[in-house]
Amino acid sequence: MAVTAIRGPVVPSRGALRPVGLHQVRITGGFWGQRQAVNGTATVEHSRTWLDRLGWTGNFVEPISPVRRGREFSDSEVYKLMEALSWETGRPGGTSHAAQLAELTALVAGAQAGDGYLHTAYGRPGQPPRYADFNFGHDLYCAGHFLQAAVAGARTGAAPEQLLDIARRVADHVCVRFADEGFCGHPEVETGLVELFRVTGDERYLDQARKFVERRGHRSLPEHEFGWRYFQDAIPVRDGEVFQGHAVRALYLAAGAVDVAVETGDDDLLAAVARQFDRTLERRTHISGGMGSRHLDESFGDDWALPPDRAYSETCAGVATIMLAHRLLLATGELRYGDIVDRVLHNVVATAVADDGRSFFYANTLHQRTQTEVLPLDREQLRFGGGPRAPWFEVSCCLNNVGRLVASLGTYLVTEDDGGVQLHQYAPMRVEAGGMVLDVDTAYPDQGAVTITVVEAPETPRTLTLRVPQWAGGGTRQHRVSEPNQQIRVELNMRPRWTFPDPRADALRGCAAVEVGPVVMCAESVDQEDGVSLDELRVDTSVAPEATAVKGRRILPVAGGWPYRGEPQTAEQPDPVVIPLVPYHRWARRGPSTMRIWLPTTPS
């Protein structure tokens, strides 16, 4: 049966590599197959239940009440769910949610104003006016998520055609209202506008996105205690050296800037974003791939300020990092961008969501000092800065963000160009691309063996390029694909390894971590001997780590008194200890615990 072409979330009209369509990659099982199945059933159901229960869908019901439930960005959760439902409906092997999409489309349609404006919180009698607060109003942020949902609905055909009509009217309104000035404190509409341009061909949308990118960085938003950096309004996008301020805002803006740069041929802008991303990866990224180290303003810290215990590493920042890296990969063809996608997938996205898909981390700490709490599962959490996985948060952006990513994950794993096909990520899957059909068999990330079987060969021989992760040597492997039943085997070295931080990363000094393939390991209290505090363990890096444990010692801290003393305290207990490890993404799944990724080393 011929599959209808279904384009994915990001379809640039030019670039070094071409994205595959949603229909071209079927994840057939394994780590992400399981995640995708749970995401497409339990998570979207859970999310919808909460949206209804809290009244965030109810906000759209006519006549719209001036007394509204939820925060000023709660509309966007409905839209992100619609996007996830669309990709899930459209992906090979996905569950259809067409009926729900029809229902939600009708619901949203009723809330749109005659001039196209769409937001349930503003502009009606008894409500604050539209666009009254560019810093935190989120009018355009919500519009951007709606555009992305409509793009997903249109490309998959999962939603009624009306959805795209509503989106065009939203975008038309935005182009009129913001023809000359203004932009949203939370970037997001930029990517939505460019993608809508890619669907409709209407260049006004691209031009509006370009304006929004160019208008930033001149300190024109109202002054706020977090400073203009928080809103990416301190420095023009093309002049920055490194990502600054609120991490999700910065990464969404960068993704939008890449979209604009690609479509307008603005190579300077593209280079500026790539440069800032490189510097951010070098100096402002946790070993997990997580970004954002400050709780106060959910922001990037200064260079090298990467404290594990206050890692904010918001789940949404992980999703945004993948969005950005994928766009840069497509634009530049540099396969190294796959490394950070791999890392974030297996250490942020995989960590954030519970096995049953019904609770999640908002922030992903790298060091839990005090035992995680047991949370009630029947109500949302007010605290979104950390803590255990919760069913819902007052600010609940992350779960639906993961939802839309995971439902469309296939499009992030593989690309094409005229010469052939590129495999960036490894998962058991069937790939139909570049005139060939490939079956990929692997237990990655648990094992390093990858076997690719050519099911159908291209008419003329073409190249299959495989990304070799940096930890497995880096670079690429290229294979000529010419015949059916041809097999290509890759063995990525999954030997557990010690990893050491840059000496300028103050909070990590004197520590090492263990990694196995793309997976960062951690010590969790539930695996340790009774009474052993994780913070009193010291690892011996002269002994090679095993996948399940490392060797070390326990310290003998001085008890009581002022903790700053005239001699370094290096006393250790005489007997060596074995310190069990588990993948970081498995932590906090077995009851309350403490945890650390970075393990202090023995003084010797």
Add this chain to the structure above:
Amino acid sequence: MAVTAIRGPVVPSRGALRPVGLHQVRITGGFWGQRQAVNGTATVEHSRTWLDRLGWTGNFVEPISPVRRGREFSDSEVYKLMEALSWETGRPGGTSHAAQLAELTALVAGAQAGDGYLHTAYGRPGQPPRYADFNFGHDLYCAGHFLQAAVAGARTGAAPEQLLDIARRVADHVCVRFADEGFCGHPEVETGLVELFRVTGDERYLDQARKFVERRGHRSLPEHEFGWRYFQDAIPVRDGEVFQGHAVRALYLAAGAVDVAVETGDDDLLAAVARQFDRTLERRTHISGGMGSRHLDESFGDDWALPPDRAYSETCAGVATIMLAHRLLLATGELRYGDIVDRVLHNVVATAVADDGRSFFYANTLHQRTQTEVLPLDREQLRFGGGPRAPWFEVSCCLNNVGRLVASLGTYLVTEDDGGVQLHQYAPMRVEAGGMVLDVDTAYPDQGAVTITVVEAPETPRTLTLRVPQWAGGGTRQHRVSEPNQQIRVELNMRPRWTFPDPRADALRGCAAVEVGPVVMCAESVDQEDGVSLDELRVDTSVAPEATAVKGRRILPVAGGWPYRGEPQTAEQPDPVVIPLVPYHRWARRGPSTMRIWLPTTPS
């Protein structure tokens, strides 16, 4: 001329040691004499100018407008200034501000409601109701500061008698309104009520303070994203193990709890606070004596979570630490509490305020990674979480808090008991206590020599007890004072010393600091060779530090790329370098700079 007895800010009716009156200690010069002079003239003038300019005094002018200027606690700034003006007027050698106190007393009097309630933000037509928000309303917080101001006005006689009348009516109202339930999210009224009891003898005030202390800790305040810990409402005061939540709130509450414990003979409560303070000093206090490591909620971090670069170490928390330590000193007679007072005075209070007394730090970081900004001096700062010294903040609690402390500083330096006199802190001063008159001559903290001359001996010989700081060996020295012209000489060892952190303090691992006497040293960029980043210096702790410099090396970091690597990076440049140091309290006084106290050590 006989000096009228002037009691100071804290006058318990029982305890191991008795406080001296304000009139009994005249600081005659030196480090704190200079500070006191600037504080009593420039700082109070600066503060008054800003209070007027921003309308925070104007809020009291009748008829009180429902449209008010400043935050919900701005009234307290007027009260803290009144307290500072009173102590300044009353202290030996102080500047009289009696006319200003009369003016401010009349101003405040006009704002008091008929039933005694006093706050300019609540309860009038067009204003929110009284006590509508216990978490953040600050009704009682402001009342507490007013009571302290009235106590200062009454004890010094600097303010009109009317001030104490207003205060009694405020307290009477509080006792009626809160007879059965309720308490303020920001502790402060407790200390004010107890001190008013001490002035008036009205036991209702003490009992009300006791009720406020006892009511806390049962999670009865409205739920908030910061959690009940933030408000010290998670655990009853007498059940805690360590101070938690917002540092200033926690310390003010602890001070109030000591006051209540002392006056009611509640030794369990006293022991509980002492135990929590000890644990806090051991695990939650920066080397500067600063407390509070989180910016998000201005709170204590978990045990051992003491990142220098995100040290919040609010100036007010420093003032509150001294308030608490002084109360515990008086109650228990344990001279070791003088150690933390000494440390906080010379490394938090001294650091916070500019030399001219007209700008200040709200937060006192221990590591400035990026160059401090140059701030405009003509407007208040919206950001109170860090940054350079500013003339004023939107939340400007710290300067007047320092003001009232420094104006009454003499009372914190010396105590009496039946056996004699105790010197806790060293400064050039004349002390009249325990039937003797002493001249103290010293250049402390710059030098360690202290010479005490007996000007007048007691009628019968008595004991002079001197605190020996922990860094100089600890313990006490006792001298029998029997004759005029007797001289007592102490030489505190001011040899610069290396100090190392507890191995559980993750953020300090692999670092050392230099201390000289009570003064913590730092490296500041303005003293280093051109182009040298402080974050690339490594100190050699095998070489004894000098007071102005240490020896070390520069690292050779790997440039670019992913910063987590398979081998530790220990490369250093071959030539040793000299790393100049200055006292931490001198930093940021010579233009924009970076700074660090904790210096990474060479790998060897």
